[in-house]
Structure formats: structure tokens, C-alpha cells
Amino acid sequence: MAAGALPCLTTLLLCLWAPQAWSLVQRHLSAPVLELQPQGRDCSHIWETNSSAPSGVYVIQPEGASTPFQVLCDMREGGWTVIQQRQVDAEQPLDFERCWQEYKQGFGALEGEHWLGLDHVVALTTQPGRRAELVVDLENRDKLALQAHYDHFHLGSEADLYRLHLGQYLGNAGGQPGGQSLQHAGPRP
Template identity: 40%
Template sequence: MYHTGCYSQSVCNLRRRSVEDFSNQNITIATSNITRCVECCSYDACNVIGCGSPGYPDNRGPLCFSCNQELNPLLCPSVRVCNKDQVCKIEERIEFDERVFTSGCVNNQTCRTSVVDVFGKRSLAGCPKCCSTDLCNDACGVSSNFNFQVTPPPTFTPDITESTNTTGDYWYTDCYEAYHSGHTVSGVYTIYPWGRLGKSLQVLCDMDIPPGGWTVFQKRFDGSVIFDRHWDDYKNGFGTVKSEYWLGNEAIYELTRSEQTRLHVSLTLKNGTEYNLLYNYFYIGNETTRLRLYLLGPVLGNGVQGFLRQSGEIFATPDTSSLAKTNNGGWWFSPPYYHNMLYFNGDYGMPTWIYPWYGLADTGETVLKTKMMLNRRH
């Protein structure tokens, strides 16, 4: 097998090193007769100035591998142009007893110890540049006069349905993590359910209901968003955090896949009566299982507990199920109607919304607000 193509005379090292080379703490800087390259390193992918290539734009960062969960990070077939203030990063995880690697761009002062970094790890309190000889960047600023200070997130007092919180360079998987990082005010946060190399989502965090850190994945209060939607809409999510929304089944699965989450549901009637229930175990399966619902007690609160009867049901939408089409929304339906002890996604304010909460609200005509939230159990 032969590889053909072009390469620049500025390339530092054409040999692809193994993963073991990356994690070796006794790495020696490779030397060659190529002197034009300032920060092009085969093992830490610094290359922040384009390896000295003529015409490389000043406002661009390095060209990095960009793959999700590859068995061999060096065989990643796609690349991504990073921003000027970013560097390349590879993270290692164990998935189903296999080592997998996710690569991409990351801000060059980002350091997080919850995952194993093969390279690209940066210190939050150190030096802003990429150090070829110090993979963890712990001593990068020893001989530098640069003084980098981390600016804490701003103090804010948002209204729970209107305000937005910007978390800056802080990367929170969910509202639980934001709460335990010191953010105790309810509002809109940006979370990264798939890690910081995955897509981000804006979500409403309820920090007031004990124990704090609830991620709201369903919210309705005025009927401004239509919930009679197809499978892909429910998969990806719809609506906005400043109105009504469904966070998305992919995100709900990712946030509950540890099987260590709990569920809080609430319903407010037009007469002001509010019902709440806390289910101590809640998670859903992946698409292969049709997002099967797993719900267990103990159950606490002042509402009827019948939603437990729907545990084990698959998720259905109007384009995949006649029952969902009849009910005009996506849900974990349990036929016939009277077995749907809880159903929050029907036609808002309409008599066709059957049993929003069996025994408490028989049709949607009496419903003012619904909310569903998840939280970690630890």
C-alpha cells in the first residue's frame, strides 16, 4: 500500500507515533534539519503558527484531527481548523471495555482532570502557550513574565425563564455540575452532555428545588411551541429555553445513561394547584431500544404516582405510532388511553390532550404549566 500526495518542506516529522509515545513522560524532542518550524510537534500538535507555511492566516489556529471515539487516534480521517486561541487535543475514554479516543480543538488554557488527556492538556493557572516539552503544561510559565489570571463567571440574578448565564471557559456536563461549581442561581446555562468536544446546549437549570442542580428537559406554560412533531424533532430537541422546549432525546439519553439519575415532574393547574413527584431512578435506553423508559421508586411528592406503570414502554411519535398520532405528541405511551397515567406533550389547552396526569387533570383544558427535570443521584 502506498500513500501519495504533497507535503510542505516545513513538516517537522512525517512518522506517525503510537499512542504509547504520546503518554510517555520521557519524550525527547525530535531533531531534524528542518529549522523553519517553530512549534510543529508530532506528539503534541502545537503548530499554532502553521509550521511557518507562507500565507498562513494570522487569525487561524492549528489544523487538528477531529474524530469521535476512534480506536486509534492517529488514523482519524478528518481534520478541523481551530481558532487562534485553541490547540489540538486528544482525550481517552473507556467505552464497553475498549479504549477510544476523541480528538478536536480546545481552548489553550483549558484543563480538566475528569478525562484522561493523551496530549493537549492545559493548565488553568499557568501559561497560555503550548509547551513542547511539558505535556501537562504545569511548568510552562516558570521562565515567563506572563501572568494569566482566571476570571470567575459573573455574578447574576436571572429570572428563571428569561435570563441567560454565560459560563465562559467553564465546561459543565449538566446543571448538577454547574451547581456544585458554585452556580446556585436558577437560569439558563450552556451545558456539554457529550463533553466539551461535542455540541453544546442551552438549558434551564433549576437550582432552587432541593438538592439543586436540576436539568430541565421539558417545559410548557403557554402553548407557544407545538409538540405534535416527528421522531427527528424529538431526537434533536425543539423550542427555546426562553419559551417552551423539549431538550432532545439524544441529550436525555446521554444525561441518564449512567443509570444514576432521578426524575422530578411538576404540573400546575389553571386554578393555581401544583403537583410534584420525585422518582428516585430514571433513565432511557438508546435508539436501538426505541428509548425505552426505566422508572423506579421510591416516589416522593403530592401527586398520583401512576407514571410508574409506564416504565418499560418505548418512545413513540406521530410518524412512528398510531397511538402517538392520535395523542398528537411524542411520549412513552402505554395503550389504551387510561394506562397513560402521565402525558405532558399533548395539545396545550385542548380537550384532545387526554390525561395529562391521570386522576389530577383529565384533559389539557385545566393545565397551565408542566416541567420535567433530571438530576444525578450522587
């Protein structure tokens, strides 16, 4: 990829599912604030119990988490938890140059640009009996949509420095359909 054609991150979506469930992801949603009590363990759990639930901000409590927290749910096609959202055309872009503690706890506004927080992602991706998938939606400067989909995803604990674990890659974010995955993408000598 040429330097001017590098993709710009728009959305990271996480779907947790029981082994028999399967879903796809769509992009761009509105975010009305919904219930104040936990509605489920994660967005896919909410979708499993109510497939007509609207996209928006929900309060969830993953199994094993000590307290509930708010997340942005994309409820189309299976209930995806948005763990990061960037908006290329934002009037006041959110500064992602942050310290360790901010990345650990999360920052930004769920209705716009945000990072959910490493501790929340660990809680979501380590629930017993649930498997997490990761979808990274990208859009380059020419408005070409790119996607990286990993069939399994979880983060290690803080003691493990939140080590990233990714499964099988599928997508076109490596430059060509069937190209390299994001974990292998980067500058070339």
C-alpha cells in the first residue's frame, strides 16, 4: 500500500457468542441511551434474548465482572460491542495519545469517538462459555471499506500486559482480498 493509501481506523467491533450463534457486522449507527440496569453479559447476549433490540448504549455486566458498565451496541446481525470508534470527519477529533491508566479504564464518549478500556475488553473476552470475535472496519482516504475479521479474540490480563490473542483472519484489510492480516501489516523496508 502506498503511504497515502493507508487505511484510517473507524470502528472495532466485538461479538461474543455461544458456539451455535453466528453473526456479521455492519457500520455506522445512532446511539440512543437505553436502560440503566444491566441488560445482559454483553451486546450479543442482549441480542440473543431480544433480536429486535435497537442499537445504542446499554449497561452490561460480563460474567465474572465485579461491576456493570456502559457499552455501545451495534445490534444489527448478532449484537456487537463497539470497543473503539474513530470518526475521520470529526469536527474535534478525540486525542488517542493517552497514558496507560486511560487505556486501561477507557475514554471518550460512547456516542462518538471512544476507547472502551482494556479492563472492560478483558472482562468481555474471558467470559466462560462465550467466544469473542473481532471485526475491524476501516475506510481509506478514497472511502474504500476494508474489513479484518478474526474468528477468535481475547486479551490477557494486565499482569500479561494485555497480550493480544487472535484467531483465524478473514478480510480484505491486507490490501488485496485474501491479503495479509492486520497483525502482519505495517511498514515494509
